Amino acid sequence: MRTILHSDLNNCYASIESISHPEYRKIPFAVGGDEELRHGIILAKNECAKKYGIKTGEPLLTARQKCPDLKVVKPNFELYDKYCTAVRELYGEYTDMVEPFGIDESWLDTTGSVSLFGEGKKIAEEIRARVKKEFDLTVSVGVSYNKVFAKLGSDYKKPDAVTVITPENYREIVWELPVEDLLYVGKSTKNKLNGCGIRSIGELARTSETFLYSKLGKHGKMLHIYANGLDTSPVTRVSEADIVKSIGNSTTALRDMQNLADVNIVFHYLAEQVCRRLRSHSLKCNAVQIYARRKDLTSFERQTRLKNPTDISGVVCEAAINLMRLNYSFEQPLRAVGIRTSVLVDSNAPVQLSFFEDAEHTEKMRSIDMLKDKINAKYGKRSIYRAVLMSDKTLLPEYNKEIYSACFNSH
Ligand SMILES: [Mg+2]
Structure with missing residues (x-):
């Protein structure tokens, strides 16, 4: 059985900005577009801003209505890239099989590293602790036997947490979740599935593959595989040149x-x-x-x-x-x-x-x-x-x- 980790930097942009401005941690804070021009959207927000119901992607204008004291700074992508690259290098100390997914998420195949560093959960806990100590950032890590469940695991509990999803416990953890939490279930797929009475990942898993194929084609077949923990896609090693x-x-x-x-x-x-x-x-x-x-x-x-x-x-x-x-x-x-x-x-x-x-x-x-x-x-x-x-x-x-x-x- 494989050991796959998915590690996700929590509130990435906002957290990185807070490293040089610790005072941002205690106030509702976001990274976003230009306010003077009444333009732009929220790109990232901290935990405090989340409590006001501020969402990534929403216009600054409505975010301000929810929280007039919201502190907003313009994005500094060069800085984010620097930190995210450094964190990926840290992952590289545990395995050379690191596959970035966006700027702040990565899959790690640690199957071959277990004898060196211990089981998946131990590696995940160590990475979590080190990222916190060495970068002053937090990650949430999912540990599982396939990429899809590893990704679900990193979303399951955050910030600064590790979730292990095994062949024994996935029914209790994964099947309870709404379908849209599954990788590649976007808004339109969610609506189609909900329209067929399929609301949870468990319901998706128990629906016949033939039926899903008739409704969603190949995509339906793939989601059925994902929901049942049968995803076998490999973690693709990515060298800097390949990026x-x-x-x-x-x-x-x-x-x-x-x-x-x-x-x-x-x-x-x-x-x-x-x-x-x-x-x-x-x-x-x-x-x-x-x-x-x-x-x-x-x-x-x-x-x-x-x-x-x-x-x-x-x-x-x-x-x-x-x-x-x-x-x-x-x-x-x-x-x-x-x-x-x-x-x-x-x-x-x-x-x-x-x-x-x-x-x-x-x-x-x-x-x-x-x-x-x-x-x-x-x-x-x-x-x-x-x-x-x-x-x-x-x-x-x-x-x-x-x-x-x-x-x-x-x-
Ligand atoms: Mg993230």
Whole structure:
């Protein structure tokens, strides 16, 4: 039997901010968007803010209504990344099979480490104690014999806790929980299952696989396997190099995007950032994915393959805009959009240029990008930017405020 741990940093962003500001621990505190612009949502909150009913993802405005004294700071993703990477390195001392899930969660396969460090529960307790002592952060850890139950275990009791789910006790612990607590049961699956009278994971487990298949297709079959503790998916070892499988960026616009022209501006901004990162890693992408969140918080994703690998902002941006044009007609305004590039290859790998491609034009676009990188590196990111970013200053996020004021005040 395998020993799988799932470790989750509790209230990650808020906890990391509290390391340098211990006074935040005693007050309702959250990390979120820009308040001056009455924009932004709660990205993370501490235990104290939770007591006011403040939820991740809710607008700052309503959070303020629930708790007028809420202290809010802007996110510092670089800092969070630093801590999360350090915590993952600590996990690496117990096994080389560590699979990150988001920034602050990881699965660990410690099957082979039991003889060295003791059983799963002991390893989990040790990790919990060490993260607290060495980082001043807390984790909740689930210990089980498959990934799905390990993840459930880390959600079961938090913060700063360990939950063990075994073949003997899973019926008492897991089967009592509502279906939506199971991995990959989102809102729409929950509604479908509830519509069939399936409310708990136990009810899901006891429903016939054939019936679930008829209602949910393959996904239904998979959930049946999960609910019965029969998940056998491996913890995939991820080296730092493998993490760069895709490079992307997304942003919530300052105001809702009403049409393709609005999205065009934001996509230019995102494509610039994404491609700069591709170039800095000497990578090119073969596929572009877009992500969009509507005003009602529902979202969609679409992707396309490119004819040739690229790291040119203009090419990625054009692919993203085409995807949006083909797939969305703005029945509802959009709140956030993102661009992700994937199927990455070394930028020096030889490429068979297609016969109709204007290689000269492509090279020109590329040299403009490279030159822009150089100027930005030397004189700062405000020194040069695309004119399209200036065409509507009400859209882009707060960190561009400086660019705007530099531009509009001096010209
Ligand atoms: Mg977490």
